[in-house]
Amino acid sequence: MIELERGCYLGVNKRDYNINGLLVRETEYLSKVYEGWHAHSNAHITFILAGGNREQRKKSESVASPGKVIFYDSGEVHRNFNTALPSKNINLEIESNLLERYDIKMTSIGAIIHANPDTKFLLLKMYNEMRQSDLYSTESIQMLFLNLVTTVSHCLNKQQPSWIKIIHEQLNDRWAEKITLNDLARVAHVHPVTISKHFPKFFSCTLGEYMRKLKVERALSMLKSTSLSLTEIAYTCGFADQSHFTHTFKQMTGFLPAQYRKI
Numbered sequence: 001m002i003e004l005e006r007g008c009y010l011g012v013n014k015r016d017y018n019i020n021g022l023l024v025r026e027t028e029y030l031s032k033v034y035e036g037w038h039a040h041s042n043a044h045i046t047f048i049l050a051g052g053n054r055e056q057r058k059k060s061e062s063v064a065s066p067g068k069v070i071f072y073d074s075g076e077v078h079r080n081f082n083t084a085l086p087s088k089n090i091n092l093e094i095e096s097n098l099l100e101r102y103d104i105k106m107t108s109i110g111a112i113i114h115a116n117p118d119t120k121f122l123l124l125k126m127y128n129e130m131r132q133s134d135l136y137s138t139e140s141i142q143m144l145f146l147n148l149v150t151t152v153s154h155c156l157n158k159q160q161p162s163w164i165k166i167i168h169e170q171l172n173d174r175w176a177e178k179i180t181l182n183d184l185a186r187v188a189h190v191h192p193v194t195i196s197k198h199f200p201k202f203f204s205c206t207l208g209e210y211m212r213k214l215k216v217e218r219a220l221s222m223l224k225s226t227s228l229s230l231t232e233i234a235y236t237c238g239f240a241d242q243s244h245f246t247h248t249f250k251q252m253t254g255f256l257p258a259q260y261r262k263i
Helices: 096-100 106-113 118-132 137-156 162-173 181-188 192-203 207-225 230-236 242-253 257-262
Strands: 002-004 012-019 022-029 038-040 043-050 053-057 060-064 069-072 078-081 087-094
Touching (some): 012 137, 022 137, 069 106, 069 118, 118 137, 162 192, 207 230, 242 257
Antiparallel strands (some): 022 087, 053 060
């Protein structure tokens, strides 16, 4: 087993943006890479932009496909194999002392990112800032990271009633459907007024905003894994037309759909 030092990944590092305690790095995989067990000295979040692989940890195995976000704690042993070439990742590497001031544990981030579509959008906006790399990029990346940290802290510090989990599962399972407030109330066995009052507190947005996030999240994968046109993807993901899809996608990710597909 090998341990990779700060900023080291098994592919080719194309570009990065280095801030004290935080590193945003774009890594490409163009040829067969080391498939043995390894770990990283710092915790990091990986966003699969293109390609992917099979990922194995000591007690689990999963497919890392385009649009997926994966969290690795510092020193966590894993290996990647069957890499689909070419592949491309965004890696957000976080040094432990950076989060001490916010009283957030690395493992807490891992528990939240998979359930929160905002994580993907914040990572893509950091990546976009890294690509632009102008006078405002450092502050923008810091703000986006603090937004991510704040989101994690917000989720962890709230006692969620049991019906919130039911609603979360319903929305994620039925992301392509039209779901009404009465539908949610019936499934969760709570009054529509109760949902209306507490939904923004636990989801940090309105019902409509959250559903649009889920639709854009699905579009991220479809743009990379299918040859469907933008219009076809827009309709498949439940948008009224391509224009609405393009506007919403750009607002949430910082990229136009066509730009994202070419990354």
